[in-house]
Amino acid sequence: MHAFESNEPAGAGRTNGRNPARLRRSGALAIAVAALSLLSGCGLAPAASYVPEAGPGTIRPVEGASGSQLTVTGRNNTEGLILGKMAVLAAKAAGFEVSDMTNVPGSQPTRSLMLAGKADIIWEYTGTAWLSFMGHPSGIPEQDAQWQAVHDEDLANGLSWGAKAPLNNTYALAVTNETAAKYGLSTLSDIAKLPVDQRTFCVEPEFNSRPDGFGPMLKHYGLDRGSATGVPEGNIGLYDVGAVYSATDNGVCTLGEVFATDGRIDALGLTVLTDDKKFFPAYNVAPVFYSKTLAAHPELEGIFAQISPLLDDTTMRGLNLKVDVDGQEPADVAFEWMKEQGFLTGAP
Structure with a gap:
């Protein structure tokens, strides 16, 4: 949507990062492949990998998680960073060893990481997937229908969509x-x-x-x-x-x-102003999992299903404000919110 990458969705532009960047598939795929090569082939360490130490709350350790490695990715805008840090914290609270590859520039590179199985989890927008990644000419304003459409189409790409949040960054x-x-x-x-x-x-x-x-x-x-x-x-x-x-x-x-x-x-x-006649496409955010990872650890879907229902527009605006206006670190903002909801506890 967004102006994103003029919006992608956050900080400046879309300040949320939603820009559902309206990139089309054309030359964007070549750029994404090049970026993927830089991230993975050159061993580039992910930036801003800090998250506070936390203990489990309602997110409990998963059997078999200890010693299992998960990679979380996300984009380098305010909203993308906050959501990415939530995913990192959730996976750590569940007992996984987590590689933090949030802060990636642009939507196509993160998509490439997911498709290649070099990342296991990302928070993604339904409209971005439908319009930018899947190349459909128009979005679907009805939120449940848009989620179902991307869910069904992405299964063939080896990606599984979890429950969507009310948050609709359109x-x-x-x-x-x-x-x-x-x-x-x-x-x-x-x-x-x-x-x-x-x-x-x-x-x-x-x-x-x-x-x-x-x-x-x-x-x-x-x-x-x-x-x-x-x-x-x-x-x-x-x-x-x-x-x-x-x-x-x-x-x-x-x-x-x-x-x-x-x-x-x-x-x-x-x-x-409410879009009462439903003109704009839906850009609900939802966790997306590499399907093979989810098959190995199906508990992940339930963990993120705890978080999604509490992420609405008002909540996300408040979290983005703490970063963009108050100058707080995205990881700290994510941690404090998750602790307030009881998902996590402070470090023992």
Whole structure:
């Protein structure tokens, strides 16, 4: 989705890393293979492999885990790092010896690691897999259906999807909390309530021009782009991804394009409008396992099924904010949250 790798999904851009990077398969595969070679063939040590020492909580040691090696991978954006560290901590609490290969640049290299069996676990986005990896022309807005589709198709690739989280790091439009209260805005359908001169938008160029982006979204919600009674072209401003947030906060525009789990939403006091007519594709996050690893250790699916239900948009925005705004380490943020939920305990 995202602007990701302009969003991939985190820190800057998508600050969450969701960018469901909309890379297409074309030349991206060659780049991914090259990156995979650098990571594995050259023995490059994974960066930022620190995680706090922890003991088991509701995640208990798995029989046969001791002495078994698991490799966790993930992308080098805020959300990717936080989720990756959660996976590392969960696997360690279950008694596995864990190689931390999070902090990998880009979605295609992590995908290549998983397909090659050089990594065993990653948190992945349904929309990213469907659109970027599997090459489908359009996403599926219904979240369960999108998860089922990627689950079924990836089995043939040797990958098994675990239970999805409520977290859906998709495109969204946001307004300031004050604007939402003033005009009674809570859904995208409510944009029609705004006077035309208040239907002003800050969007990034990719979203503006995508066939599943800004223009089609307006049409889906009955707003005519370029019309004096809909959304005049003069009401649309193009900005870099990061600048959209500050421009919206500062009143340069009424509505700004955001990613649903970006920590800046809470930091700036923005309200995300619900996609009530389900235009945007689903980008739910879910754990993905190398199928041979899961067959050897089926308990892994249940371990991550404890975590997934508690990861929603609001929770993830708060966790991303702790890193992007407060400057905390992703590993510490992941550990403290997992300890609060009872998954882990502090080091004995």
